[in-house]
Amino acid sequence: MTEQEPPELPRGIALAWGVAANPQRGPKREMSVERIVDAAVELADAEGIGAVSMAAVASKLGFTPMSLYRYVSAKDDLLLLMQEEATGLPPESHQDLDGWQAQLRALFEAQVLVYLRHPWMLSLPISGSPITPNSSSWLDAGLAALEPTPLTAEERVAVALSVTGHARWYGTVLAGYSDSARSSGLSPDEVSAREAALFDRVITADAYPALRHAIDDGVFVSTADPFRFGLERILDGVEAYIAGLDRGEPHRGESEWVDVEPAELAGDRRLREARKAVREAEKALRAARKLERQSLREAGERLAKAKKPV
Known part of the structure; x- marks a missing residue:
């Protein structure tokens, strides 16, 4: 039985690891993958990811697009x-902190800062596990922080991904x-106040009672950080789980993904049409219930008015 050959590294990943073959022709010394990537990152930071094209990067460097293609053969x-360049390496300072929780908090904060410095990264799709050097270093740092715990390898990965995923979501919102704030000229507090005012106009107690209650309690203008609260509860949950393991409780691993029908993943046309019909029916039902609530309220007001003494 022959051993299966390992898959060939895609060129982008090979470039990231520095193992791709250099171009045989093209500008010497003046051009390099590093210069191309640096110029593209500068362009994205200044104007957004939509401004990045091979032609725009080539123009920024003073070369033709064909010169770039000798070094980076595809926009992907x-x-x-x-x-990879914008992600950078995780800060080594987190290793000086005591305990896995403090180290994961530090990594969380550092990741959020990466997204704030390079918000265009958040528009790039997630196409798989991190295979490039810098991205792998962040995952490695999270796993290293959890190594002293009794968690299994799978559980350590799950916790590390929970923290990094929460950081990405936090970065997206921030x-x-x-x-x-930049486009409107308002301060972040003023943006929150404007958002709260918009919610206040459209959210009624009849249609959205729990959300209306939250608005009345001032959640949208509160200085409390819901993402920090969420992170702490994730860490608290893992801490409680570890405490259970220390008491001899068994590991509780889950092996199944979200249950999705194969036809839904395949994009079956008739299924899409059926899903659309369900959404339209649900929308009509919500509208009918809204009308019902309004009619009940108006009927109650008329009844109360009729009962008033003349």
Whole structure:
């Protein structure tokens, strides 16, 4: 039985690891993968990811697009290398902190800062596990922080991914608020106040009782950080789980993904049409219930008015 050959590294990943073959022709010394990536990152930081094209990067460097293609043969490879460059390495200072929780908090905060410095990264799709050097270093740092715990290898990965995923979601929201503040000229607090006022106009106690209650309690203008609260509860949950393991309780691993029908993943046309019909029916039902609530309220007001003494 012959051993299966390992898969060939895609060129973008090979470039990230520095093991791709150098171009045989093209500008010497003046051009390099590093210069191309640096220029692309500068362009994305200044103007957004939509401004990045091979032609725009080539123009920024003073070369033709064909010169770039000798070094980076596809835009997808360029985006991968840009993400790798912008991600950078995790700060070594987190290793000086005591305990896995403190170290994961520090990594969380550092990741959020990466997204705030390079918000265009958040628009890039997640196409798989981190295979490039810098991205792998972040995952390695999270796993290293959890090594002293009794968690299994699978559980350590799950915890590390929970923290990094929460950091990405936090970065998405913060970057969105920052962009809104820049484009509107308002401060972040003023953006929150405007958002609260908009919610206040459209959210009624009849249709959204729990959300209306939250608005009345001032959640949208509160200085409390819901993402920090969420992170702490993730860590508290892992701490409680570890305490159970220390008491001899068994590991509780889950092996199944979200249950999705194969036809839904395949994009079956008739299934899409059926899903659309269900959504339309649900929308009509919500509208009918809203009308029902309004009619009940108006009927109650008329009844109360009729009962008043003349």
